[in-house]
Each structure stands twice: as structure tokens, then as C-alpha cells.
Amino acid sequence: VxxxxxxxxxxxxxxxxxxxxxxxxxxxxxxxxxxxxHETPAGDIRAGAFALAASCRFFPKGTVHLAVVDxxxxxxxxxxxxxxxxxxxxxxxxxxxxxxxxxxRIKAIHRLENEDCFLSRVSRTFHGRDIFAPxxxxxxxxxxxxxxxxRQKGFVGLRWPEPQMRRGEIEGEVVYIDRFGNLIxxxxxxxxxxxxxxxxxxxxxxxxxxxxxxxxxAVGNGRAVAVVGSSDVxxxxxxxxxxxxxxxxGIGSRVRxxxxx
Amino acid sequence: VxxxxxxxxxxxxxxxxxxxxxxxxxxxxxxxxxxxxHETPAGDIRAGAFALAASCRFFPKGTVHLAVVDxxxxxxxxxxxxxxxxxxxxxxxxxxxxxxxxxxRIKAIHRLENEDCFLSRVSRTFHGRDIFAPxxxxxxxxxxxxxxxxRQKGFVGLRWPEPQMRRGEIEGEVVYIDRFGNLIxxxxxxxxxxxxxxxxxxxxxxxxxxxxxxxxxAVGNGRAVAVVGSSDVxxxxxxxxxxxxxxxxGIGSRVRxxxxx
Amino acid sequence: VxxxxxxxxxxxxxxxxxxxxxxxxxxxxxxxxxxxxHETPAGDIRAGAFALAASCRFFPKGTVHLAVVDxxxxxxxxxxxxxxxxxxxxxxxxxxxxxxxxxxRIKAIHRLENEDCFLSRVSRTFHGRDIFAPxxxxxxxxxxxxxxxxRQKGFVGLRWPEPQMRRGEIEGEVVYIDRFGNLIxxxxxxxxxxxxxxxxxxxxxxxxxxxxxxxxxAVGNGRAVAVVGSSDVxxxxxxxxxxxxxxxxGIGSRVRxxxxx
Numbered sequence: 001v002x003x004x005x006x007x008x009x010x011x012x013x014x015x016x017x018x019x020x021x022x023x024x025x026x027x028x029x030x031x032x033x034x035x036x037x038h039e040t041p042a043g044d045i046r047a048g049a050f051a052l053a054a055s056c057r058f059f060p061k062g063t064v065h066l067a068v069v070d071x072x073x074x075x076x077x078x079x080x081x082x083x084x085x086x087x088x089x090x091x092x093x094x095x096x097x098x099x100x101x102x103x104x105r106i107k108a109i110h111r112l113e114n115e116d117c118f119l120s121r122v123s124r125t126f127h128g129r130d131i132f133a134p135x136x137x138x139x140x141x142x143x144x145x146x147x148x149x150x151r152q153k154g155f156v157g158l159r160w161p162e163p164q165m166r167r168g169e170i171e172g173e174v175v176y177i178d179r180f181g182n183l184i185x186x187x188x189x190x191x192x193x194x195x196x197x198x199x200x201x202x203x204x205x206x207x208x209x210x211x212x213x214x215x216x217x218a219v220g221n222g223r224a225v226a227v228v229g230s231s232d233v234x235x236x237x238x239x240x241x242x243x244x245x246x247x248x249x250g251i252g253s254r255v256r257x258x259x260x261x
Numbered sequence: 262v263x264x265x266x267x268x269x270x271x272x273x274x275x276x277x278x279x280x281x282x283x284x285x286x287x288x289x290x291x292x293x294x295x296x297x298x299h300e301t302p303a304g305d306i307r308a309g310a311f312a313l314a315a316s317c318r319f320f321p322k323g324t325v326h327l328a329v330v331d332x333x334x335x336x337x338x339x340x341x342x343x344x345x346x347x348x349x350x351x352x353x354x355x356x357x358x359x360x361x362x363x364x365x366r367i368k369a370i371h372r373l374e375n376e377d378c379f380l381s382r383v384s385r386t387f388h389g390r391d392i393f394a395p396x397x398x399x400x401x402x403x404x405x406x407x408x409x410x411x412r413q414k415g416f417v418g419l420r421w422p423e424p425q426m427r428r429g430e431i432e433g434e435v436v437y438i439d440r441f442g443n444l445i446x447x448x449x450x451x452x453x454x455x456x457x458x459x460x461x462x463x464x465x466x467x468x469x470x471x472x473x474x475x476x477x478x479a480v481g482n483g484r485a486v487a488v489v490g491s492s493d494v495x496x497x498x499x500x501x502x503x504x505x506x507x508x509x510x511g512i513g514s515r516v517r518x519x520x521x522x
Numbered sequence: 523v524x525x526x527x528x529x530x531x532x533x534x535x536x537x538x539x540x541x542x543x544x545x546x547x548x549x550x551x552x553x554x555x556x557x558x559x560h561e562t563p564a565g566d567i568r569a570g571a572f573a574l575a576a577s578c579r580f581f582p583k584g585t586v587h588l589a590v591v592d593x594x595x596x597x598x599x600x601x602x603x604x605x606x607x608x609x610x611x612x613x614x615x616x617x618x619x620x621x622x623x624x625x626x627r628i629k630a631i632h633r634l635e636n637e638d639c640f641l642s643r644v645s646r647t648f649h650g651r652d653i654f655a656p657x658x659x660x661x662x663x664x665x666x667x668x669x670x671x672x673r674q675k676g677f678v679g680l681r682w683p684e685p686q687m688r689r690g691e692i693e694g695e696v697v698y699i700d701r702f703g704n705l706i707x708x709x710x711x712x713x714x715x716x717x718x719x720x721x722x723x724x725x726x727x728x729x730x731x732x733x734x735x736x737x738x739x740a741v742g743n744g745r746a747v748a749v750v751g752s753s754d755v756x757x758x759x760x761x762x763x764x765x766x767x768x769x770x771x772g773i774g775s776r777v778r779x780x781x782x783x
Binding site for chain 1: 271272274275276277278279280282283284286287290294303304332333334335336337384385386387390391
């Protein structure tokens with residue numbers, strides 16, 4: 001299919017992303033490049049990993065997913081390409097691929113060590129351009145993954161907070177805040193399966209109670225609602241507003257759901 | 262031509278737009294996707310409608326214009342696809358398509374109700390991914406529009422302020438502010454046709470008089486000028502500066518043009 | 523190769539860039555469009571020129587590089603297309619192409635004067651859409667450059683600060699600040715060739731001494747380091763932070779490197 005997705009923290013104000021795309025098209029002229037995001041906060045591996053994991057399975061089979069959130073560029077961290085049942089992934093081996101890979105059937109993991117796959121001059125500050133873009137373009141063009149370097153066994157993971165089950169409650173936390181100010185938690189929708197979600201309640205800041213609903217407009221304008229969102233996790237929204245602003249919560253803030261059968 | 266344009270308020274910091282593009286390429290691998298904007302203020306149907314109307318006619322014939330500014334997602338608002346003489350349009354039936362459609366020759370309007378055209382699982386919070394992207398991709402791939410659902414007669418409009426003619430004056434208002442701080446009004450350039458625009462004057466805040474000119478540099482650096490801009494409406498600019506900041510005006514602010522033959 | 527790169531100050535919140543892309547695809551349906559950046563500060567010709575020069579040579583041969591940072595649109599400034607040994611360039615003749623062209627082997631420079639290459643109606647406020655996009659699309663489609671208008675000899679340059687050599691020192695200045703807060707200077711890496719960079723020191727604000735290193739992680743977290751970055755010029759970084767914030771420096775701030783053999 002020749003699709004390459006890009007997830008980076010390079011922003012769009014400089015020439016970094018455009019340069020990577022130039023390199024990709026030089027190596028694989030028929031590549032079709034899709035931006036997932038370039039506005040991952042600088043160096044925030046978890047946010048980049050979350051964006052990639054939330055979107056990668058909506059792409060055509062065979063897509064090469066390239067993620068470069070790489071605060072350790074030029075240092076000791078490794079760089080890998082991974083073949084799964086449906087996709088390829090490439091990026092620094094620092095956890096940025098790990099949330100996506102956790103849901104994939106992994107076929108092979110290879111270290112990026114074959115310099116023939118890189119640009120002829122490799123800087124120590126911009127591997128996105130010099131190593132990752134040309135490698136992704138070669139995979140997109142059909143290069144067998146074993147050519148990029150030797151196999152390795154695992155990959156670096158992220159510490160990811162897991163929700164805790166209590167008597168009649170689940171305690172989780174906010175793991176991502178989107179542009180609408182929706183507070184996305186680590187509580188999966190399946191944890192509520194079989195329950196009467198209309199009677200479940202979400203509690204923030206100890207005492208503020210938010211009803212569960214099926215969609216943002218399930219409550220009146222300016223009112224808060226907790227929904228199982230499009231990524232199958234519980235998120236808190238304010239209809240027509242920003243839950244992040246309304247509740248003053250951030251990444252890591254605790255939330256509880258009081259379960260009701 | 263296989264072109265799909267996208268106009269949304271999803272922003273580019275999250276994975277929403279990239280995911281829609283992944284879905285589009287999965288359904289229609291030869292689609293060519295062009296972003297109009299994703300930075301429509303969250304939920305601002307009028308701003309999204311304005312951006313689409315200002316740009317859609319510059320695209321190749323046959324383009325599928327998809328606009329998703331959708332504060333009522335998952336609720337009672339309808340969703341439509343429209344075939345016009347030159348284009349297709351798709352989006353929620355909430356007015357976001359209406360300014361563009363007002364200038365088109367409409368051939369058919371259909372409700373999006375055929376679930377075979379959607380993703381197999383449809384969330385109630387992200388129809389951009391689950392309904393609109395796959396429908397736009399199918400239209401791009403040649404699916405006859407009648408397959409997306411039953412015909413309907415009209416579409417939801419927006420209340421759009423019309424300028425008022427007075428003795429020797431036109432009164433209008435600011436309807437859009439662009440990134441340069443240019444104040445774009447609802448007064449069409451043709452309203453000035455046949456007049457001596459060099460002697461017309463635009464008045465803001467009751468007393469501040471701004472000359473008409475043909476282009477931004479028609480006045481000295483830092484000076485204000487009113488021009489018939491690239492969208493054929495009167496806009497107020499400050500050469501080398503921001504008219505929005507200079508005059509402290511916003512959307513809805515009144516302006517008058519004193520006409521001179 | 524049919525690649526067109528775009529560098530503008532149009533931002534992405536309005537419809538300007540999307541409209542240019544619509545025009546390009548109408549004129550040259552097989553064009554492949556790559557954004558270098560659209561977030562050049564409004565009217566900042568130098569910043570646009572720097573972004574283009576830093577990235578253009580990573581694109582496939584034959585790419586048409588279009589740069590529109592054009593505060594004088596509609597006024598007296600010229601507009602040009604340039605053929606070099608490897609690329610085409612097009613844009614206003616105001617210096618925005620000049621840093622890139624300084625490193626190219628120039629074959630021909632032509633004024634954009636043939637109205638057959640433009641849109642049929644040309645505004646005086648949006649030449650990006652009406653003149654530059656269609657001309658770039660025609661060059662991309664194979665139109666010989668002499669068809670766009672008559673030849674001219676030179677092009678407008680930018681005053682660009684050159685670093686000064688002193689006894690044992692180079693004095694340069696900050697010419698660009700990227701999204702990570704890295705301070706990019708005008709001191710080329712080759713100026714340090716043959717020296718023991720481990721013993722060279724960079725000095726800012728008269729007294730603050732920053733060690734040279736090979737990559738950002740060469741120093742501890744939160745520490746400053748000067749590296750020869752990916753554009754082959756000296757830049758100042760803070761590992762895991764922002765050098766611009768740390769040092770309070772901006773464009774034009776002086777820096778010195780004390781050389782050591």
C-alpha cells in the first residue's frame with residue numbers, strides 16, 4: 001500500500017518534518033505519507049506512544065508506522081524496526097512504539113544498524129532525517145526487514161499505570177488530554193461491560209460526581225459527562241466546553257468510577 | 262481525480278485527523294487528501310463553513326469536500342452527502358456545509374444511513390473516523406451517492422448576517438479574522454462596483470476612517486487599508502501589522518463604508 | 523518526480539494553504555505536495571529563507587520548491603522562477619529564495635510574467651493562490667521554465683550576518699530558534715575543523731561558558747551544550763530543556779567560540 005505514518009515531537013514551525021518527507025520521497029518515490037501528529041510535547045515519549053497506539057490500527061495493512069519522539073538522539077538508546085502481523089513499526093527503542101506493539105502480533109524485531117539503509121552522512125542530532133526516514137522508506141519500498149540490521153528479542157516498554165479494582169469501584173487516572181480538553185483515562189470500556197452504565201458514576205477531586213453517558217450531548221450544554229470514547233477508554237468531557245479547564249485536572253490526576261449493576 | 266479535502270476542528274496535536282486519513286486510505290487507496298484546515302475553533306460551525314466556502318471552488322472538479330465541525334456528534338443532528346454540478350460535499354447537517362452549498366448547483370442530497378458504508382464499529386464520539394471518513398472515501402472511489410442513504414430535500418443553514426444598504430452607506434460586520442489579523446467582512450466587492458473606490462472610506466468604531474486601496478502595500482508600513490481581498494469581500498488590513506490588534510475588533514464588530522461615485 | 527515543496531507564512535488556521543494545494547492539483551493532478559513549513563512568522567523573509575535552505579537539498583532531484591513569504595504582495599516586488607542543476611525554485615523576488623540559491627548551481631532565472639500560467643483572475647492580495655501555485659504546478663508538470671516569462675540576471679539577496687574571526691575566537695550570532703528552543707547560529711561547523719572541539723568553548727552573555735559536545739545527551743539533563751547540528755552550523759541546546767529560555771537569547775544575540783587546537 002506504500003503508506004508511511006509519522007508521529008513526532010518535531011512540531012511544524014521548523015523544517016524538520018518536511019525534510020524527513022523529502023528524504024522519504026527520494027528513497028521511495030511512491031510512498032504516501034500521513035501525519036498522525038507532530039505536536040507531541042517535546043520529549044514526551046508517553047504522549048507520542050499514546051497517539052500512535054490510538055490510531056495505528058485504522059491504517060491499511062502494510063503501513064509503515066514511524067514514530068520519532070527521541071530525547072536521547074545520538075546517545076546510547078537503540079533504534080528498531082518491528083514487523084507485526086499487519087504493519088511495520090520503526091523508531092527509537094525508548095518506549096515510543098511500545099503501547100502500539102502491546103496489541104500487535106509481533107513477527108520480528110530488528111536493530112537499525114545497517115548503514116547502507118541510512119543517509120550517507122548521519123548527524124548525531126537528527127536521526128529522524130538521517131536514519132529513521134530512509135529506513136521507513138526502504139521498508140515501504142519492500143526491503144526485507146532483516147536487511148536493516150540484526151534481530152533482537154524484546155523492546156523497551158513504558159511504565160503504564162493500570163487501573164485498580166476495589167470493592168465496587170475502579171480507580172484509574174488521566175493519561176491524556178486532547179485538544180477539546182477531554183480527560184482521557186486508563187480505564188477501558190470493557191471494565192464496565194455488563195453493568196448498568198446509566199447508574200455508574202465517575203468521581204473526581206474526591207467529591208465531584210459525573211454521570212456516565214453515551215455521547216457528549218447526552219448532557220446539557222456546559223455539563224460534564226463521562227463516556228467510553230472512541231479509543232474504548234473512559235473519558236470525561238464537558239458538552240461544549242473543556243473538562244480539563246472545568247475540573248483543573250492534568251495527566252496523572254486520579255478518578256474513580258462507582259460501579260452499579 | 263480522487264481528491265478529498267478536509268476541514269475540521271480536530272486540531273493537529275492529537276491523532277484524530279491522522280486516523281481519519283488512515284481510514285480513507287484503507288477504503289480508497291488512491292485518494293489524495295488535502296487539508297483545508299483543522300484549526301477551526303472547537304465547535305465553531307460558522308468559521309469552518311467560512312473556510313470551506315472560501316476555498317472549495319479552487320479544487321479540481323470531482324473533489325470530495327469533507328467538513329467535520331460537529332459539536333453534536335452522536336446526538337440528533339443528521340449527516341449528509343451532497344452532489345453538486347462540480348463536487349461532492351459530506352459532513353454533519355448542522356450548517357457547516359451551507360455557505361459552500363449556497364454557491365453550488367445542487368444535484369442531490371442524501372442522508373448518511375447505510376451502515377455498510379461506515380466502519381464496522383461506530384462510536385458515538387468520533388463520527389469523523391467511523392462515518393464521515395469511510396463515506397468520503399467511498400464517494401472518492403466512485404460509489405454512487407444514492408448508495409449512502411435516502412434522499413432528503415434541504416439542508417440546515419446558518420444565520421448569516423447580510424450587509425445593510427443605507428443612503429450612501431453600506432453597513433456590514435466582521436465575519437472572520439485570519440492569521441495575519443486581517444478583518445474580513447461580509448461586504449462583497451461587487452457592492453462597490455462602478456464606484457470610485459479611491460474616494461470610498463471605511464469607518465470602524467464610529468469615527469476611525471480607513472481608505473480603500475487595491476492591495477496591502479497601497480499604504481505605508483503600519484497604516485490601515487481596506488481592500489477587496491482574495492475572497493471578493495472587503496477586508497481591513499494593516500500593512501506589516503495586524504488590523505485585529507490595531508482596532509481591537511472581533512467577529513461581529515460593525516463596519517460602515519461611505520460610498521463615493 | 524512531481525514533488526512540490528511549500529514554505530510559507532500563511533499558517534494553517536485559515537484556508538490559504540489548502541486553497542493553494544487545490545489549485546496545484548487542478549493544474550497538475552499528479553503533483554505530490556510536501557509542506558516544509560507554513561508557520562514562518564508573518565512576513566519574516568529571513569526565517570522562511572532559512573527553513574528552505576536547511577531542507578531543500580534533501581528532496582528528490584527535480585522537486586519544485588515554492589516559497590511564499592510575501593509581505594509586499596500586489597506591490598512592486600518581482601516574482602521569479604529559477605532552474606538550478608537539481609531543482610526548481612519559485613517565489614517572490616524578495617530574498618526568500620536567496621539562501622537556498624546561494625548553494626545551488628543556477629541555470630536560469632525567469633520573471634513570472636506570462637499570465638497564461640496564472641489563474642484567470644489574479645487578486646492583488648493572494649499571489650500564492652493566483653500566481654505561484656499555478657506556476658509551480660506547471661513547472662512540476664514539465665512546462666519549460668522559459669515559458670513563465672522573460673529571463674533576468676540576478677535575484678534579490680538578504681543581508682546575512684557573517685561570523686567574524688578574531689585571534690583565537692569566532693564571533694557569530696543567533697540566526698534561528700527552533701521549536702525545542704535550540705539556538706542556531708551562523709557559525710559553520712567547518713570553522714572548527716581540525717580543532718580539538720572537546721576543548722573549544724562557546725561563550726554567551728559575555729561570561730557564560732558552554733562546552734562543545736557531539737550530541738544533546740553529551741551533557742547531563744538540564745545542562746547546556748554546543749553542538750554542530752544537523753544543518754552543519756553550531757547550535758546551543760539544553761539537554762531536556764530550552765536554551766532560548768535558559769539563556770534569554772533571541773535572534774541577533776552574539777555568541778563567541780574560543781578555539782582550541
